[in-house]
Amino acid sequence: MSIRVMGALCAALLVVTHANGAWSQTAPTAAQRASTSGQQHAPKGILTLRQALQQAVNASPRIDIADRNIGMADGRRRQAGAMPNPTIGFEIDNFAPGNSENVGGAETTLMLSQLIELGGKRDARVSAALGDADAMKWEKDATRLELLSETTLAFVEALSVQRRIQILERQAATLERLVPLMQRRVDAGASSPSEVTRTQTAVGVTRLERERARLAFAVARRELTGLMGRDLPAFTSVSGDFNRLVRPAPLEVLIKAIDDNPQLMRWTAIRAQRDGELLVARLKPIPDVTASVGWRYYSDTQQSAVRLGVSMPFPVLDRNRGGIQEAQENSRKAHAERASNRLALITVVAKAHDTATNQLIQLDLIRKTILPAARQTYATIETGYGQGRFTVLEILDAYQTVADAELKEHEALTSFHSAVATIEGLTASPVNVTRAR
16 A cells, blocks of 8 residues: 555645655654654755655654554554463461361362363454554555645645735736836826826735735645644745646546545455454353362371362353344444445545546636637737727726636636645545646
């Protein structure tokens, strides 16, 4: 599964930036991560997706938690295979304190007893514990993949907001360039001073949106920093190609790939664990044997003898029927829980697939029809405005159409990349790369 996780990582990098290299299959311990963090420099200035993902895997406490869960499960597995401890006992018979006549006839016995489990109870416990340990390993893979997906989504959000800031800055600069042109017309008496005021108002509104975007970028930086396991952001900007497009595989292919998601793979281990617990419940009524061997000393004759004993419970009152029923239902429930989990994942990946496909259609329409027409219209009106053939309302309306189209294109790109990151995180496989449009 670690190979599939690597595939998801590399695919995520293709959305924003290329990355080569592989993750280690075995996660480092907390001490090793601390040592690694001390050796590697934290991202400074510009942060790439590869750096963000590496930092998240190396420093996230969620990976440490998963490692500790695996260690706990391994401890339970070892304990399940342990045999019961022997019991040692000491007895004195025919002993009456204060009566010296009976002391000479006292019988002293030293006993050693051992419980012998029958019916394969120990093997059943070990089997259940092995299923638990395997489930924890799958849980770690699921945690790792989830962390990579969340980090990619957070990075896409930060890159999106940063790009929106750049778009708004460019739009504000374009509007500011119109002010001298309008001022010249006002100075020539061809226009009203209100035209300059209208344009300055539009510039102010655009700058206001830019400040809101800067606040959103600060929030996105902090969210990304948290996923990277850090307290404060150590980068000022993110780097990536937002125009690189990918086309998702057909939905039927993605649904088949869902079955390889570690969230679903762990249910095989959980089912094995619960089957083992069911076997333990069924074997519980089988009586165990307690064998004992002892040494007895007779004080009156000063002789000794060996004493052997065997005992076992008589299973007539408790057949553990309730425990068996509970274990049976719990084992059967695993199938329904996996099916429910699978349907939930399919719903999410189908929604993401529909979103990505629809956003590609929207981008195609915006880039081939809406944006070129809006820009050409604005260029015509801008030229004509300088010649006195158009009003300020017409040029501002034309530019607002261009600005709206650019922001719609940006929103479509953001939605598309978020959907692709979601697909890759659920299928643990890369999405094919197509040419940027």
